[in-house]
Amino acid sequence: MADKTPELPGNLAAAWGLRARPGKGPKRGLSLDQIVKAGLAVAAADGLAAVSMSRVAAELAVGTMSLYRYVDSKRELLDLMVDTAMGPPPAADPGASWREGMSGWASAQLAAYRDNLWGVQVPISGPPATPNALGWLELALFYLRRTGLDEGQKMSVILLTSNYVRSQATMEAQLDTAVRALEQSPSDLMAGYNKLLSSLLDPQRFPELAAVAASGVLGKADDWDDEFIFGLQRILDGVDVLVRSLGGEDYRQKPS
Amino acid sequence: MADKTPELPGNLAAAWGLRARPGKGPKRGLSLDQIVKAGLAVAAADGLAAVSMSRVAAELAVGTMSLYRYVDSKRELLDLMVDTAMGPPPAADPGASWREGMSGWASAQLAAYRDNLWGVQVPISGPPATPNALGWLELALFYLRRTGLDEGQKMSVILLTSNYVRSQATMEAQLDTAVRALEQSPSDLMAGYNKLLSSLLDPQRFPELAAVAASGVLGKADDWDDEFIFGLQRILDGVDVLVRSLGGEDYRQKPS
DNA sequence: TAGTTCTGCGTATAGCATACGCGATGAAGC
DNA sequence: GCTTCATCGCGTATGCTATACGCAGAACTA
Structure with a gap:
C-alpha cells in the first residue's frame, strides 16, 4: 500500500x-x-x-x-x-492445474453471485478496483501463472471467464425474477416460451428455429449447472488450445 | 405464422x-x-x-x-x-464453414451493438422473442446446422457466443461513457487506472496483480477489435474441440 | 341519430435522489 | 475554560420520472 x-x-x-x-x-x-x-x-x-x-x-x-x-x-x-x-475469494489451491483452478474459480464466483442475484442488476462502475474484486482477480492470475500466457493474455482470459460467469448469473437472476413475478415454475415459464415461439414462428422464415422449437428443447428449464458447465468447458477448452500452443509449463490440466 | x-x-x-x-x-x-x-x-x-x-x-x-x-x-x-x-441479421452465407459463419455472425452483432451502444444498458426482458432477435438466432442456428451438435447444444453455443458479444459491447459502452463524462482519452483513462492500482496495491497481498500493473499492460487502452477477436477465438476453439469430438459433418473449418 | 370506442393530453399522484441550511455537538486551539 | 471551527442529524425543498385518471372531442358502427 x-x-x-x-x-x-x-x-x-x-x-x-x-x-x-x-x-x-x-x-x-x-x-x-x-x-x-x-x-x-x-x-x-x-x-x-x-x-x-x-x-x-x-x-x-x-x-x-x-x-x-x-x-x-x-x-x-x-x-x-x-x-x-461478493466477498473475498476462496483460498488459493497451489496444487491445482490452471484448468482446475480456473474452473473452481468460476464456480466459486457463480456461487457468490447466486447468493446475491440482485448484484448483477447493478451496472458495473468501471474496471475492478475494489478490495474484493481485486482479490478475485489476483486469484485468477495465480491460477494462470504457469500457462505461458503473457500478462495481457492472462487478463483477457480472466475477462472472458468473469464475463461469462456474470452473464450466467444474469440469466439466472432474470429467470428468478420472472418466476417470482409471474408465480410460475421455471418449467412452466419455459414451456410457455416454447409455445409462444411455436405460435409466432413461420416455418418458412425460421426453419431452423422451428425445428428447435419442435424438438421441445426450448420448453425445458435447463439445469443451470449443466448449462454453466457446458459453456465453461467450451471456454476452458479454447484456452487450453492456446496454452498448449504456447508450450506453457503447466502440463497437468486434464483434457475435456 | x-x-x-x-x-x-x-x-x-x-x-x-x-x-x-x-x-x-x-x-x-x-x-x-x-x-x-x-x-x-x-x-x-x-x-x-x-x-x-x-x-x-x-x-x-x-x-x-x-x-x-x-x-x-x-x-x-x-x-x-x-x-x-439491432436490425435484421446479415444475409446467410451458405458456403461458410460453421466457424466462419459464427465468427462473422459475432462480428456483425458487435457492429450492430456498436452503432447503438446505449442498447446494452437496457436490461434484457426475457429470452429472445422479438422479430429481429429471432432472426439473429435463426442465422446462428443455420451456421451450426452441420456441426453434429444437438438442438440443446446448438442453443447453448449460441447463448455463449451472444453473451460474449454483449459483454464486449458492454465494456465498450462503459469506456465510451467514461471518456465522454471525464473528457479524457481511452489511453489516459487506462493510464489513470494503472496508476491508481499501483498506488492501492500492496505487493505482498497482490503479487500477481502488482506484476501485471508493473508490466504496464493495464495502462494501455486495448484495441477493442483485438480484444474481441482474442476472446472469440478462444470460444470458437473450444466449440471446435466439441464439434470435432462429435465428428460433425462440417470439416471445413480452419484451425485457429 | 344514438351509442360506443378511441384520441390527445391536462392534472394529479407517488416515488426517487439529492441540494441546502439550521441547530446542536464535540474536538482543536489558545 | 472559553472560543472557534468542523461535523452531525435531518427537515425542507427541488426537480425529475413514470403513469393513473378522467375530460372533451373525434370518428365509427348499428
Missing part, C-alpha cells in the same frame, strides 16, 4: 477505508459498515429495486439524508454493497 | 405488429413506428438516460401521455427500440 495515494474516486476511497476521518464535531451515530449492511439486507429481502436511500435509512431508523454523511451517492453505496456481497 | 396466437405480452404483440387495430374512434395522430424512431433519435443523441417519456414526446411535439395510447409502458418502448436498433 503506497503511502502517497492519488486522489481516489469516492467509492474507492470508501471501499479501501481511506476516507479521511473527521477530526472534530459530534460523534457519528452510524458507520459506513452499518449502512452497507442495511442495504444488503434490503436487497436480500426485496431485491435491488427496493434499495432506495429512504428504505435503507428506515432499516437503520435514521433520517434519509443522514446517509449522505457517509456515502457520496446511492451509486457509491451500491458499489460498496456489491463488493461486500 | 400460426392463425391462433395465444395472448402475447404487450411488447411482443407490438413488435410483431399483432396489436389489435382500433375499429372506431378518431384517427390516430401518431404511429408506433414514429415513437420508436423518436426514442432511437434521443438515445443516439444523448444516451439512454435521456430517454424519458416526456423527452420522446417532445421530440414528436405531442403530449407525454399520448404515448401511452401506443405503448403500454416505457419498458415496452425500450424493448421495441432495442429490437429496431
Whole structure:
C-alpha cells in the first residue's frame, strides 16, 4: 500500500477505508459498515429495486439524508454493497492445474453471485478496483501463472471467464425474477416460451428455429449447472488450445 | 405464422405488429413506428438516460401521455427500440464453414451493438422473442446446422457466443461513457487506472496483480477489435474441440 | 341519430435522489 | 475554560420520472 495515494474516486476511497476521518464535531451515530449492511439486507429481502436511500435509512431508523454523511451517492453505496456481497475469494489451491483452478474459480464466483442475484442488476462502475474484486482477480492470475500466457493474455482470459460467469448469473437472476413475478415454475415459464415461439414462428422464415422449437428443447428449464458447465468447458477448452500452443509449463490440466 | 396466437405480452404483440387495430374512434395522430424512431433519435443523441417519456414526446411535439395510447409502458418502448436498433441479421452465407459463419455472425452483432451502444444498458426482458432477435438466432442456428451438435447444444453455443458479444459491447459502452463524462482519452483513462492500482496495491497481498500493473499492460487502452477477436477465438476453439469430438459433418473449418 | 370506442393530453399522484441550511455537538486551539 | 471551527442529524425543498385518471372531442358502427 503506497503511502502517497492519488486522489481516489469516492467509492474507492470508501471501499479501501481511506476516507479521511473527521477530526472534530459530534460523534457519528452510524458507520459506513452499518449502512452497507442495511442495504444488503434490503436487497436480500426485496431485491435491488427496493434499495432506495429512504428504505435503507428506515432499516437503520435514521433520517434519509443522514446517509449522505457517509456515502457520496446511492451509486457509491451500491458499489460498496456489491463488493461486500461478493466477498473475498476462496483460498488459493497451489496444487491445482490452471484448468482446475480456473474452473473452481468460476464456480466459486457463480456461487457468490447466486447468493446475491440482485448484484448483477447493478451496472458495473468501471474496471475492478475494489478490495474484493481485486482479490478475485489476483486469484485468477495465480491460477494462470504457469500457462505461458503473457500478462495481457492472462487478463483477457480472466475477462472472458468473469464475463461469462456474470452473464450466467444474469440469466439466472432474470429467470428468478420472472418466476417470482409471474408465480410460475421455471418449467412452466419455459414451456410457455416454447409455445409462444411455436405460435409466432413461420416455418418458412425460421426453419431452423422451428425445428428447435419442435424438438421441445426450448420448453425445458435447463439445469443451470449443466448449462454453466457446458459453456465453461467450451471456454476452458479454447484456452487450453492456446496454452498448449504456447508450450506453457503447466502440463497437468486434464483434457475435456 | 400460426392463425391462433395465444395472448402475447404487450411488447411482443407490438413488435410483431399483432396489436389489435382500433375499429372506431378518431384517427390516430401518431404511429408506433414514429415513437420508436423518436426514442432511437434521443438515445443516439444523448444516451439512454435521456430517454424519458416526456423527452420522446417532445421530440414528436405531442403530449407525454399520448404515448401511452401506443405503448403500454416505457419498458415496452425500450424493448421495441432495442429490437429496431439491432436490425435484421446479415444475409446467410451458405458456403461458410460453421466457424466462419459464427465468427462473422459475432462480428456483425458487435457492429450492430456498436452503432447503438446505449442498447446494452437496457436490461434484457426475457429470452429472445422479438422479430429481429429471432432472426439473429435463426442465422446462428443455420451456421451450426452441420456441426453434429444437438438442438440443446446448438442453443447453448449460441447463448455463449451472444453473451460474449454483449459483454464486449458492454465494456465498450462503459469506456465510451467514461471518456465522454471525464473528457479524457481511452489511453489516459487506462493510464489513470494503472496508476491508481499501483498506488492501492500492496505487493505482498497482490503479487500477481502488482506484476501485471508493473508490466504496464493495464495502462494501455486495448484495441477493442483485438480484444474481441482474442476472446472469440478462444470460444470458437473450444466449440471446435466439441464439434470435432462429435465428428460433425462440417470439416471445413480452419484451425485457429 | 344514438351509442360506443378511441384520441390527445391536462392534472394529479407517488416515488426517487439529492441540494441546502439550521441547530446542536464535540474536538482543536489558545 | 472559553472560543472557534468542523461535523452531525435531518427537515425542507427541488426537480425529475413514470403513469393513473378522467375530460372533451373525434370518428365509427348499428
